[in-house]
Amino acid sequence: MPCPYFKNKMCTSPLLPEPTDAIIVPSRCLSDDKYRTCKFYVEPGKSERQSTLIVSTLSDEQLKELKPYPPIHYLENPLNSGCPHYKLLSHGGYYLAYCNVLGRILTRHEALLCSKYWETCPIAKLGYGLSSEEAQ
Numbered sequence: 001m002p003c004p005y006f007k008n009k010m011c012t013s014p015l016l017p018e019p020t021d022a023i024i025v026p027s028r029c030l031s032d033d034k035y036r037t038c039k040f041y042v043e044p045g046k047s048e049r050q051s052t053l054i055v056s057t058l059s060d061e062q063l064k065e066l067k068p069y070p071p072i073h074y075l076e077n078p079l080n081s082g083c084p085h086y087k088l089l090s091h092g093g094y095y096l097a098y099c100n101v102l103g104r105i106l107t108r109h110e111a112l113l114c115s116k117y118w119e120t121c122p123i124a125k126l127g128y129g130l131s132s133e134e135a136q
Contacts, residue, residue: 003028003035013040015116017079039116058091068096072107079111083118085127101127 005012006029010019028034035041055078058066066089068074075095078088085100097111098104101123106114118124 001032002030003038003041005041006030006035011040013042014080015040015042017075017112017115018077055088055090055095058089058096060091063091066096066098066105068105070094072109073105075108075111079115081111081115081118083114083121083124085124086114086118099123 003011005014006024007019009024010021011023011029012019023040025038028038073096075097078090078095079097080088081097087098087100089096089098089105097106097114099106099110099114114121
């Protein structure tokens with residue numbers, strides 16, 4: 001059975017901001033077991049959290065408060081992350097990734113890292129520590 005994210009000669013992994021053919025290795029994607037070693041493969045149970053992402057729409061005033069710089073902050077497509085501290089915001093056809101722990105919007109590069117490596121993120125772990133301290 002080929003990789004479930006290999007569709008129309010494109011990788012449609014939930015870890016990617018959009019489908020792409022740039023990372024396709026047919027010998028891996030079409031094999032029964034090799035595709036599981038791909039860094040863009042996630043077990044179906046782990047991607048469920050990412051599929052329930054809620055996008056909040058920003059008002060003009062909220063956007064001014066965040067002060068995004070379009071070349072580094074604007075995402076053309078929604079980028080999912082399983083991190084509970086991650087919020088996806090939209091305004092005018094673009095998206096912004098927001099980190100509750102840092103209290104700021106993320107650059108495109110940071111958002112991509114958050115999407116791929118949210119389970120091992122030290123910032124997210126800091127957020128869990130803060131949450132447990134606040135509960136006491």
